[in-house]
Amino acid sequence: MTAHPPPTVDVHAHVLLPEIEALVADRPGLAEAKALDARRNGPAALAVSGPMVRDRIPGLTDVTVRLAAMDAQGVDVQLVSPSPSHYHYWADEKTAEKVYQLANEATAAHCSAAPDRLRGLGLVPLQHPDLAVDALDHALAQGLSGVEISSHAPGRELSDPAFEPFWARAEDSGAILFLHPFGCTLDERLDRWYLSNTVGQPTENAVALSHLIFSGVLDRHPGLTLIAAHGGGYLPTHIGRADHAWSARADAGAGCAHLPSSYLRRLYFDSLVHDPHVLRELVRAAGADRVLLGSDFPFDMGAEDPVGALRAARLPEADFHAVRGANAAALLRKD
Template sequence: MNNNATSQQPTVDVHAHVLIPALQHTVAENDPEGFAALQALEVRRNGRESMANSGLMIKERWPQLTALDRRLTDMDAQRVDVQLVSPSPSHFYYFAGEDLALTLAKQANRAVREFVDAAPDRLNGLGLVPLQHPHLMIEALDHAVLECGLLGVEIGSFAATSGDADRSTVELSDPRLDPFWNRAEELGAIVFLHPFGCSLDERLDRFYLANTVSQPAENAVALSHLIFSGVLDRYPNLKVLAAHGGGYLPTTIGRSDRAWKVRPEAQRCAEPPSSYLRRIFFDSLVHSGPELRALVDATGPGQVLLGSDYPFDMGSDNPVGEVHTAGLAEADAAEVLGGNAAALGITAAAAALIARPTA
């Protein structure tokens, strides 16, 4: 436990992952063709060099992804009191058919709950929903929040159900998602937006562009779908938390405001796009002090929460230190490190008081 935390608020990392090997086994056994197609798509998107290096990284960090004792030791070293744990986004499996997709979501929800229960004074969790099947998302959300007691769910930036981003794509602006957004708002559930994969595919298959460019690009696209389609007008109390500082959008929002001003097709939201940045929450994982200051300036200090992307190599090994050295006002840094998480109800599972509506 972080003995240097203020007595008012624990330090909370809202972006940390756990690997659930049993999910991959379930997929491989029940849809081997779909799983093989996904693996081929990942090679096409990432390139063989990045796939090989990522495999070595996962092997090296396997204890951090799966072993509780190692995680708690690392949290102490990072001065993090509480982690909000979500499944590795490699577990989205958006190619899965209806029955398998719902099975996987519920299996993931139970697995995260079991992991959290092993250290309820240090962890809380998020589950999964099948974005490729909008009509099943409420059942999976209810399972995550009401049955498993998790704080919400993690979703990708889009779901290409055929494995081909040009076909059967579900964007976050899709009207079929409205019942899900409504239910998430009713439950006060966190919806953690974390991209995995990019529709640019093999254009990013070298130099690790499939991560360094695709993740912030996908965040920007997905958030723009939410904003411009009016989702945040219809569900103003929705708790959307965007990974990677929201990608390219928050600090280049002026172009979106210009489009809203001059283009009729961009005026389906009630207010300029920049105003919605103060309704969305963002993690602090931008890898740059000046960029973190710019994010806080763009969104307001009440919208940014500590995030590390533990334990992946593109995360931060010193997330608390990076916030302290970013040049934020002391009060703003305190909000990022824990105050904003507390305001959102993100606490250790042992301390959480979760309202569970029955409607």
């Protein structure tokens, strides 16, 4: 009897939730946050991004349009996360609680329109660690697979001890954590030529993952299920420098028990690296069982043909099918 091939699963796709923006529209702090975002991106990027997002609103909000696009891409299942613009890590506790509740409920409602093809992730207010466990539990109670988090919150890195209860609950529950940066703290240095994204996003991924590795979070919580967007940024392909520092310097090696490169095989990474050679190196560094198909649907920095981009890496057939869907299907079944 011939085994059925695994479904094609895209773990990096977004939904836009206008009700969240309506909720925060009159809240103190929003204008300041928007001004910071504008400074970090620069006027030229904002002039392009506005119309780009408007053109993609149907794919971000209409399930029928989403499913048609998935069919055209050959994608069977999407793991849908809110647009990172909905993080609103500037918000006070009361507002943050309303944001995560609305995000979780709205994302679950979107996915419920096609439950055999759409799985969802909610949000956690990282700026208020005391709310993080409740936010995760709320997401899981809506039938979501886990939550999406950024690379940091204002004044807090992911290595902050205040997040320990959140990591413990995520590990215990088997929730999927999707690490997707929004914004870059290099600020105006990246305010031209869309460097805020092309350099900023992979930098933020590398910094966040390094905090999780070097602080010992992954030693204390080896069962975490964490997917890093954008192939984990610069870290997987430049991990040798981290290994050297860990071996050569007492300060670098003080917080984690093993070579930094060994932790790549405890993490998951999406395939969205825009270069078949980099994708091959990511698979080599992390293992074919740790890389998952990702498209960033439907944004312009995504892959319009994610399966084609994966095929261009010319992986062995078993590895190709693992990344195409078998790895993610196993995670979602476990969830």
